[in-house]
Amino acid sequence: SQKIEQNSEALNIQEGKTATLTCNYTNYSPAYLQWYRQDPGRGPVFLLLIRENEKEKRKERLKVTFDTTLKQSLFHITASQPADSATYLCALYNFNKFYFGSGTKLNVKP
């Protein structure tokens, strides 16, 4: 089955800086890769989706890249704000299933 790795250590950055989160996967490349935000005690909230034939996707301050050769996706938040503090999950879709990473906790300090 698919294995997904995200940095388990929290990422601490200063407000205004760019946060970069990594998602690495093994085995086969997914048809879709998604990023979600999750706040404590709440369900994940969808942020961005990127398809296997796309290299990059942007939405406001968010950017996702997808490198099927490296089997890696990078998620960037530019001009980060304290309100961006949360856990960010990547999810891979293949054959009717979504596989989630364990998430990376982002702390943006004012």
Next chain:
Amino acid sequence: DTGVSQNPRHKITKRGQNVTFRCDPISEHNRLYWYRQTLGQGPEFLTYFQNEAQLEKSRLLSDRFSAERPKGSFSTLEIQRTEQGDSAMYLCASSRPGLAGDEQYFGPGTRLTVT
């Protein structure tokens, strides 16, 4: 509120008891997923419905777990003979017709504690 709803939000039960959770997806969404999430981990796929058909079920799921989606609307997840290891957050998500890997809309989850 037209989002995904789940009931109950919290459930405390004794080991060996049966529990049932309900998920009401967004009305026009035909795809429905159940996940289990424990502290510090991402959601773990349990099962997937397209309309009323259960098309995928995790091999990790023991036969104590069963899910239904009669008439392709709400769904229920039942756990029989609960064990302490079943304690977790159970999440439901739905997505619209179209792309199979389209964005999912998650409910708030049902937190199960087995004592």
